[in-house]
Amino acid sequence: MNFDYSDEQKFLKEEARKFLAAKCGADRVRAVLEGDHAYDAELWREVAAQGWLGAAIPEAHGGLGLGHVELCAIAEELGRACAPIPFASTVYFVAEALMRFGSEAQQAKWLPKIAAGEVIGAFATSEGPGPVGAVKTRVTGGKLTGTKIPVTDGDVADLIVALADDGLYLVERGEGVVAEALSTLDPTRSAAKLTFTDAPAERLGDEGGHTAMQAVFDRAAVLLAFEQLGGADRCLEMAKDYALQRHAFGRVIAGYQAIKHKLADIYVKNEVARSNAYYGAWALNSGAAELPLAAAIARVAASEAFWFAAKENIQTHGGVGFTWEYDCHLFYRRSRQLALVAGAPAEWRERLVGQLETRNAA
Amino acid sequence: MDFEDTPEEAEYRAKARTWLENNVAAHERERFPDPLTRARAWQARKTEAGYACITWPKEWGGGGGTPIQSVIFGQEEAKFPSVQAGYFTIGLGMCVPTVMGFADDATKQRFVRPAVRGDEIWSQLFSEPAGGSDVAAIRTRAVRDGDDWIVNGQKVWTSGAHYSDYGIVLVRTNTEVPKHKGLTMFWIDLKSPGIDIRPIHQMSGKSDFNEVYFSDVRVPDAQRLGPVDGGWKVALFTLMNERLAVGGATGVGPADILKLARELPGSDGPLLHDRAFRERLADWWVLAEGLRNTRMRAITALSRGQTPGPESSIGKIIAANQLQQIGNAAIEAEGQFGIIDDPDLAPMKGAFHDAVMWAPGLRIAGGTDEILKNIIAERVLGLPGEIRTDKDVAFKDLPAGG
Ligand SMILES: Cc1cc2nc3c(=O)[nH]c(=O)nc-3n(C[C@H](O)[C@H](O)[C@H](O)COP(=O)(O)OP(=O)(O)OC[C@H]3O[C@@H](n4cnc5c(N)ncnc54)[C@H](O)[C@@H]3O)c2cc1C
Numbered sequence: 036m037n038f039d040y041s042d043e044q045k046f047l048k049e050e051a052r053k054f055l056a057a058k059c060g061a062d063r064v065r066a067v068l069e070g071d072h073a074y075d076a077e078l079w080r081e082v083a084a085q086g087w088l089g090a091a092i093p094e095a096h097g098g099l100g101l102g103h104v105e106l107c108a109i110a111e112e113l114g115r116a117c118a119p120i121p122f123a124s125t126v127y128f129v130a131e132a133l134m135r136f137g138s139e140a141q142q143a144k145w146l147p148k149i150a151a152g153e154v155i156g157a158f159a160t161s162e163g164p165g166p167v168g169a170v171k172t173r174v175t176g177g178k179l180t181g182t183k184i185p186v187t188d189g190d191v192a193d194l195i196v197a198l199a200d201d202g203l204y205l206v207e208r209g210e211g212v213v214a215e216a217l218s219t220l221d222p223t224r225s226a227a228k229l230t231f232t233d234a235p236a237e238r239l240g241d242e243g244g245h246t247a248m249q250a251v252f253d254r255a256a257v258l259l260a261f262e263q264l265g266g267a268d269r270c271l272e273m274a275k276d277y278a279l280q281r282h283a284f285g286r287v288i289a290g291y292q293a294i295k296h297k298l299a300d301i302y303v304k305n306e307v308a309r310s311n312a313y314y315g316a317w318a319l320n321s322g323a324a325e326l327p328l329a330a331a332i333a334r335v336a337a338s339e340a341f342w343f344a345a346k347e348n349i350q351t352h353g354g355v356g357f358t359w360e361y362d363c364h365l366f367y368r369r370s371r372q373l374a375l376v377a378g379a380p381a382e383w384r385e386r387l388v389g390q391l392e393t394r395n396a397a
Numbered sequence: 398m399d400f401e402d403t404p405e406e407a408e409y410r411a412k413a414r415t416w417l418e419n420n421v422a423a424h425e426r427e428r429f430p431d432p433l434t435r436a437r438a439w440q441a442r443k444t445e446a447g448y449a450c451i452t453w454p455k456e457w458g459g460g461g462g463t464p465i466q467s468v469i470f471g472q473e474e475a476k477f478p479s480v481q482a483g484y485f486t487i488g489l490g491m492c493v494p495t496v497m498g499f500a501d502d503a504t505k506q507r508f509v510r511p512a513v514r515g516d517e518i519w520s521q522l523f524s525e526p527a528g529g530s531d532v533a534a535i536r537t538r539a540v541r542d543g544d545d546w547i548v549n550g551q552k553v554w555t556s557g558a559h560y561s562d563y564g565i566v567l568v569r570t571n572t573e574v575p576k577h578k579g580l581t582m583f584w585i586d587l588k589s590p591g592i593d594i595r596p597i598h599q600m601s602g603k604s605d606f607n608e609v610y611f612s613d614v615r616v617p618d619a620q621r622l623g624p625v626d627g628g629w630k631v632a633l634f635t636l637m638n639e640r641l642a643v644g645g646a647t648g649v650g651p652a653d654i655l656k657l658a659r660e661l662p663g664s665d666g667p668l669l670h671d672r673a674f675r676e677r678l679a680d681w682w683v684l685a686e687g688l689r690n691t692r693m694r695a696i697t698a699l700s701r702g703q704t705p706g707p708e709s710s711i712g713k714i715i716a717a718n719q720l721q722q723i724g725n726a727a728i729e730a731e732g733q734f735g736i737i738d739d740p741d742l743a744p745m746k747g748a749f750h751d752a753v754m755w756a757p758g759l760r761i762a763g764g765t766d767e768i769l770k771n772i773i774a775e776r777v778l779g780l781p782g783e784i785r786t787d788k789d790v791a792f793k794d795l796p797a798g799g
Contacts, residue, residue: 307687
């Protein structure tokens with residue numbers, strides 16, 4: 036039985052934590068929150084120099100060729116640091132889509148650039164409120180036309196994987212693509228409305244639209260779950276540290292049972308999320324047939340854990356938790372961004388049950 | 398990150414499986430209609446093959462094996478429902494380890510092996526009307542009389558006392574000192590004169606546990622476990638093992654209610670098509686998987702020769718509450734019919750009803766939900782302990798109530 040990180044993976048994770056502690060303090064997150072930049076370009080370069088963007092990309096395509104569990108370890112640390120960079124869009128969505136569906140030529144063209152940090156990616160599926168249903172985006176004669184809103188990192192992406200009615204397409208920034216930045220709950224991650232008008236598009240894989248999108252979502256969901264887990268762990272730590280030094284009625288608030296039980300509840304949810312995220316990592320890394328179910332389980336648990344930890348962290352802080360100056364809201368915001376970016380928890384619950392139905396019927 | 402056995406583990410598993418296939422009789426239930434007789438016979442067979450108390454030394458009747466082997470055998474044995482029984486869990490999980498930890502050699506020679514074989518069964522007599530969570534508040538008194546102690550008082554919630562032979566009992570030997578400092582542990586023969594065991598009629602209608610009354614029960618000092626007035630440390634040793642013994646819940650789970658929901662009519666087609674039901678089913682599934690995968694993490698630690706982390710402490714809180722919710726969701730889903738618990742009429746022979754009626758006990762036994770959260774908060778997260786108004790007060794001066 037080997038259901039945990041290996042020693043090497045733990046080492047990688049520790050190094051990642053140290054690196055981010057030095058390079059991605061709350062001041063860096065706030066600089067993006069409060070400034071005009073869509074992301075922290077310096078951190079992006081540094082992360083690229085570490086090789087993290089290509090952790091799961093094969094060496095033949097310029098990556099480190101480590102594997103998905105290593106990428107999960109990195110994701111967990113990025114989540115804990117609330118890193119303000121387009122890592123998820125580029126790596127969990129676009130690189131994964133390329134590795135899953137790309138032709139050899141497409142992989143050879145794009146993966147090395149992604150691994151080197153030269154290309155930012157975005158995954159464009161949604162066209163309006165509600166789950167992604169029938170999409171209006173169409174491709175005729177190699178030209179893609181339609182509107183996608185919101186597209187995380189769409190304003191800075193060089194390479195967009197867009198969902199059209201018949202499948203996924205690669206579209207490069209430039210001709211026929213107009214991006215308008217959007218105001219969102221989490222300004223540390225940018226988002227845009229993308230309008231495509233006869234944008235040159237290249238087919239990615241030959242799966243049908245929703246099947247292809249869902250296959251990418253399944254992979255991304257596992258990696259996102261690790262970011263969510265990292266964020267949830269950080270929230271528990273913040274709440275604990277604060278509760279241990281804040282006094283009320285003559286003693287530290289950490290001694291009040293309502294606070295103790297609240298933090299115990301966070302701990303229980305985080306451990307459920309961790310165990311289920313590992314299950315997702317196993318399925319993703321081993322190419323198991325259980326991936327769709329494991330991804331849904333990991334994502335539902337992680338979304339619930341991060342939301343709960345983020346909101347109860349604010350509650351534990353009292354009034355200061357509600358201020359701009361305290362960092363609680365950075366995680367509260369990020370918990371919303373991560374829970375929605377690959378489809379909301381309700382969609383994943385539905386997908387989970389759908390998987391159970393087909394599995395047991397078979 | 399995988400679920401694979403190491404080559405040694407795989408070999409052990411294969412051997413265990415073959416042994417189980419060869420040794421569980423196809424007609425185990427018919428062969429031994431009485432469940433206790435069946436359990437004893439099975440325990441004896443396991444002992445001979447080295448599959449009982451796998452981690453204990455061979456000289457005590459154990460298997461001389463490793464924790465991971467114990468887990469592997471448990472996983473394989475679980476596939477044979479006809480030999481599942483809980484008669485020995487408390488004795489072998491908590492009481493006998495305490496005897497092994499604190500008794501002299503002669504006592505161990507006399508008692509450990511028969512307990513391993515299932516010939517003798519042990520009970521844990523800690524809780525009293527005066528204290529379960531706060532077990533240090535117990536009042537059963539032991540007063541020295543020459544080489545003996547005379548015990549008077551009452552224990553309660555003693556699981557299995559009615560079929561047990563021996564027990565470990567925590568008593569008060571000193572009322573002049575604060576409550577934790579005046580306790581002493583003994584092992585006792587439950588057939589001793591002056592012991593009266595009365596089954597408690599549980600809310601479920603069954604009687605798994607008992608009241609145990611002590612009237613001038615004579616207990617030799619040689620049966621003491623640990624120092625006089627040093628029983629709290631011994632009790633903590635027992636309770637440390639409790640969390641490992643209680644852990645896994647049995648009863649209905651998400652897969653059972655999924656099956657029910659395929660057949661049961663909902664507001665529009667089968668219940669399984671109901672959106673609200675599907676959302677809840679997803680959450681139950683996530684928790685059940687969370688528990689299963691958390692166990693896999695603990696087993697991984699054992700497999701690597703490490704001690705499992707504190708994450709295992711989440712098990713009983715989740716399992717007990719989930720059992721209650723799933724049981725209740727199932728009976729509510731049946732509408733008016735849900736009130737019927739007749740096994741001939743109710744789905745799954747009334748298993749959902751059983752869950753509703755057993756879950757309240759599981760949320761209390763072996764540490765209540767609230768106590769377990771305190772434990773997570775204090776021992777895992779390092780938050781301060783509860784304020785104690787009784788810490789420095791002599792036991793005799795404490796206010797009593799309840
Ligand atoms: C099925 C079953 C089997 C059992 N088997 C055995 C056995 O074999 N041997 C044995 O010795 N005992 C046994 N018990 C007893 C069990 O350990 C106690 O019932 C349990 O520890 C609770 O103690 P209590 O009943 O005195 O409740 P109390 O301790 O009085 O608790 C009442 C309520 O107060 C809460 N509470 C108490 N202290 C605190 C606190 N500090 N903070 C917050 N809330 C608190 C509790 O959570 C609970 O909700 C068994 C119980 C059950 C239900």
